Amino acid sequence: MRKHTNPSTGSFSLPDGARLRALAGVRWGLLLAALALAAIGLATVHSASAELAVDYLPRQAAWIGVGLVACAAAFAVDHRLLLAFALPLYLLSLLLLVLVLLVGHEAGGAQGWLRVGGFGFQPSELAKLATALLLARMLARIGGGHLTGRDTARALGVVAVPMLLTVVEPDLGGAVMFLPVVAGMLFVCGLPWRLVTVAALLALLAGGVAWGQFMKPYQKERVLTFLDVERDPSGAGYQARQSKIAVGSGELLGKGYMQGSQSQLRFLPARHTDFILAVLAEERGFLGVATVLLLYGAYLAGGAVVAMRAGDRSGLLLVTGLLSMIGFHVLYNSAMVVGLVPITGIPLPFLSYGGSFLTVCFFATGLILGIDYRRWVNR
Numbered sequence: 001m002r003k004h005t006n007p008s009t010g011s012f013s014l015p016d017g018a019r020l021r022a023l024a025g026v027r028w029g030l031l032l033a034a035l036a037l038a039a040i041g042l043a044t045v046h047s048a049s050a051e052l053a054v055d056y057l058p059r060q061a062a063w064i065g066v067g068l069v070a071c072a073a074a075f076a077v078d079h080r081l082l083l084a085f086a087l088p089l090y091l092l093s094l095l096l097l098v099l100v101l102l103v104g105h106e107a108g109g110a111q112g113w114l115r116v117g118g119f120g121f122q123p124s125e126l127a128k129l130a131t132a133l134l135l136a137r138m139l140a141r142i143g144g145g146h147l148t149g150r151d152t153a154r155a156l157g158v159v160a161v162p163m164l165l166t167v168v169e170p171d172l173g174g175a176v177m178f179l180p181v182v183a184g185m186l187f188v189c190g191l192p193w194r195l196v197t198v199a200a201l202l203a204l205l206a207g208g209v210a211w212g213q214f215m216k217p218y219q220k221e222r223v224l225t226f227l228d229v230e231r232d233p234s235g236a237g238y239q240a241r242q243s244k245i246a247v248g249s250g251e252l253l254g255k256g257y258m259q260g261s262q263s264q265l266r267f268l269p270a271r272h273t274d275f276i277l278a279v280l281a282e283e284r285g286f287l288g289v290a291t292v293l294l295l296y297g298a299y300l301a302g303g304a305v306v307a308m309r310a311g312d313r314s315g316l317l318l319v320t321g322l323l324s325m326i327g328f329h330v331l332y333n334s335a336m337v338v339g340l341v342p343i344t345g346i347p348l349p350f351l352s353y354g355g356s357f358l359t360v361c362f363f364a365t366g367l368i369l370g371i372d373y374r375r376w377v378n379r
Helices: 016-024 029-048 057-076 079-084 086-103 123-140 149-167 172-176 179-189 193-214 217-227 238-250 276-308 313-337 355-376
Strands: 105-107 110-116 119-121
Touching: 016 355, 029 057, 029 276, 029 355, 057 355, 079 086, 079 123, 079 313, 079 355, 086 110, 086 123, 086 149, 110 123, 119 123, 119 355, 123 149, 123 179, 123 313, 123 355, 149 172, 149 179, 179 313, 238 276, 238 313, 276 313, 276 355, 313 355
Parallel strands: none
Antiparallel strands: 105 110, 110 119
């Protein structure tokens, strides 16, 4: 496909006909899957919040609109331009994380929000994007072959700073979500098994330090209750019990829209955020959950195709990091609602109520689609 060079910027552009063919070749199934998930989430948020003082349907609809604008903006901007400003964006995200510790708003037991007027957002979500951009820029400059220990240490150092600042909020669940980003990129770069072993040992050591120094008593209780649900069935184990009851009672087809007893009678906590999948399972049953998981599978599979045919190494790494982040959110949240992992504040992409994470997910989708579109000009 013939390309035209802009002499003033050195960038490439496609003629109109080629641009249309390139647009037609973009993996638009990602956006369709994201929109389908957002529509399901919108209806489920309305059901989950029907008995609350505030119906979150209008707010969630507004956030979806903001997310779509963010998606379009990310698609329009060449990811190489964002990579050029990766370090300033990363430093800005760290500044916001420090600021939230000083003047942040507390919600859900963590001081993780900044408020400007009536608008609130989580800097940790922005930090995930900035960290992914900086990692993609750093690792793309490394030649072929396996990573060295120094390369790996630098990448882990980039992730460690925002992780520690997020842990101090304290938001342990949010901090852990930085790990899939770097893990996915390092895996693609060819991380040697000996370094994987060292990283695993360091992770165990970090877990021990976090348990002794950073984790709050309620967080420790959640882990202990996960190991023994009957330890505190009406306290720390209450969420896990009610979630499993909701999931199990849905059976094959569910009880019907807005007919779930666990959500409508307020037995299930955080039902419009962290446990929205349990609400869906109770109302739509196994088939409803299977449909949602198939949509996530289609999204991730489409993203994998984009990564494999990316026009440059930085695009490959960036798509890998973003998909790893979104995929691990899906995996952990799904496992959490059925009691397979300890309960943390991990939302479900595109479904859970909330503006910051929803906007980040749509922005990531726009970046992935933009990388796919520009594969013709970046090779």
